[in-house]
Amino acid sequence: MAEAVRKSSRKRGEDSQHPKTDQSKTDAATEDKGAVDLGILGESVGFLLKRAQMAVFADFIETFAAADLRPAQFSVLVIIGRNPGLKQSQVSAALNIKRTNFVPLLDSLEERGLVARKLAAGDRRSHALHLTAKGSTLLTELHRLWADHERRICEQIGTDGREQLLSLLGRMIAAGNASASPDDADEADAAPAKGRGKRKSG
Amino acid sequence: MAEAVRKSSRKRGEDSQHPKTDQSKTDAATEDKGAVDLGILGESVGFLLKRAQMAVFADFIETFAAADLRPAQFSVLVIIGRNPGLKQSQVSAALNIKRTNFVPLLDSLEERGLVARKLAAGDRRSHALHLTAKGSTLLTELHRLWADHERRICEQIGTDGREQLLSLLGRMIAAGNASASPDDADEADAAPAKGRGKRKSG
DNA sequence: TATTGTTATACTCTATAACTATA
DNA sequence: TATAGTTATAGAGTATAACAATA
Numbered sequence: 001m002a003e004a005v006r007k008s009s010r011k012r013g014e015d016s017q018h019p020k021t022d023q024s025k026t027d028a029a030t031e032d033k034g035a036v037d038l039g040i041l042g043e044s045v046g047f048l049l050k051r052a053q054m055a056v057f058a059d060f061i062e063t064f065a066a067a068d069l070r071p072a073q074f075s076v077l078v079i080i081g082r083n084p085g086l087k088q089s090q091v092s093a094a095l096n097i098k099r100t101n102f103v104p105l106l107d108s109l110e111e112r113g114l115v116a117r118k119l120a121a122g123d124r125r126s127h128a129l130h131l132t133a134k135g136s137t138l139l140t141e142l143h144r145l146w147a148d149h150e151r152r153i154c155e156q157i158g159t160d161g162r163e164q165l166l167s168l169l170g171r172m173i174a175a176g177n178a179s180a181s182p183d184d185a186d187e188a189d190a191a192p193a194k195g196r197g198k199r200k201s202g
Numbered sequence: 203m204a205e206a207v208r209k210s211s212r213k214r215g216e217d218s219q220h221p222k223t224d225q226s227k228t229d230a231a232t233e234d235k236g237a238v239d240l241g242i243l244g245e246s247v248g249f250l251l252k253r254a255q256m257a258v259f260a261d262f263i264e265t266f267a268a269a270d271l272r273p274a275q276f277s278v279l280v281i282i283g284r285n286p287g288l289k290q291s292q293v294s295a296a297l298n299i300k301r302t303n304f305v306p307l308l309d310s311l312e313e314r315g316l317v318a319r320k321l322a323a324g325d326r327r328s329h330a331l332h333l334t335a336k337g338s339t340l341l342t343e344l345h346r347l348w349a350d351h352e353r354r355i356c357e358q359i360g361t362d363g364r365e366q367l368l369s370l371l372g373r374m375i376a377a378g379n380a381s382a383s384p385d386d387a388d389e390a391d392a393a394p395a396k397g398r399g400k401r402k403s404g
Numbered sequence: 405t406a407t408t409g410t411t412a413t414a415c416t417c418t419a420t421a422a423c424t425a426t427a
Numbered sequence: 428t429a430t431a432g433t434t435a436t437a438g439a440g441t442a443t444a445a446c447a448a449t450a
Contacts (some may be wrong), residue, residue, distance in 0.1 A: 059378070
């Protein structure tokens with residue numbers, strides 16, 4: 001029968017603890033049509049991160065559909081609610097959104113009367129961002145929606161699992177930011193760099 | 203440099219273990235210009251998953267740029283290498299890619315001589331997918347690239363952290379798939395369903 | 405009638421260049 | 428000269444509808 005690693009029998013780290021690269025092939029088309037062997041993808045942090053992220057976002061989008069809000073829109077409301085008076089470039093940088101893409105995103109929230117672009121004191125180029133009363137009220141409701149979503153998402157891994165996950169992700173993100181450009185969210189017309197001085201020919 | 207970054211003693215909520223929703227505001231524009239408070243986003247599994255996934259993919263893309271391969275292309279090569287003879291619909295379903303979007307993806311690999319669409323025995327509608335000799339050789343190299351990438355990504359969390367992370371993500375993904383449609387990757391002209399019979403009424 | 409691969413199309417997200425008005 | 432916001436545009440990724448060939 002199945003001599004290779006079959007996805008159905010849930011065993012992952014059998015005897016090796018580091019990325020392995022075995023390539024034993026079985027003809028899936030003529031042998032086991034039901035299950036597709038993901039191979040190293042099942043051991044790939046990036047692949048599983050993407051899958052998990054898509055699953056979580058699917059729940060988020062469904063949860064927030066009633067409020068007609070996308071994840072990015074929610075994140076902007078949270079940031080502005082927590083940090084009233086920030087400039088657009090500060091909010092967009094905090095969210096890793098290029099300021100050029102941030103404009104229509106903010107527009108959608110301003111047109112709905114949730115956010116206001118106010119004149120910033122001292123610098124007439126920039127806008128100070130604030131929630132409107134309507135936006136603030138909505139955000140309070142959204143916090144409840146989010147808590148429901150968050151609880152639902154983490155039902156399978158429990159409170160401990162969630163704390164572990166948040167910690168692990170935080171460490172990975174910190175490492176990623178360290179090796180990234182100083183201002184990864186926007187360097188379009190700031191510096192005429194072609195290659196991202198990251199690792200390159202290290 | 204316009205304004206000086208004043209680093210005062212920042213403290214956030216530190217000793218709570220469940221989704222919290224406090225909204226104590228401080229005027230970030232006039233008090234602490236350097237650091238933006240992410241609020242609940244820092245406790246949001248979805249937000250951190252997305253950030254981590256972006257960081258990991260950035261490394262992957264950079265690593266695989268030499269081979270001119272995107273993550274999705276790599277995943278297709280891995281699946282076909284592991285499961286020779288699969289139909290397009292089987293590979294695309296395994297990767298959560300709609301079969302309609304899978305066509306140009308496969309085209310790119312076939313045009314480069316890495317994958318071959320062969321006539322499937324018994325069903326003249328479908329194509330049996332196989333790696334070419336060139337594709338197989340390349341995949342062996344790619345496995346090494348991937349192992350480098352994977353090791354680099356997990357340097358900050360260690361072998362134990364990686365195993366924990368893979369386990370946690372696997373559990374979340376399994377839960378997500380359970381509540382999703384049977385064939386989430388493609389139901390365009392298969393069933394005329396408008397609402398995704400998931401949770402809905404909640 | 406249902407399935408497989410395909411084309412066409414649209415919408416979101418992301419990325420780059422260039423403009424304006426300020427500084 | 429540099430920065431903040433903006434516009435325009437292009438590219439990925441993802442979504443639905445419809446068609447031809449085959450089952």
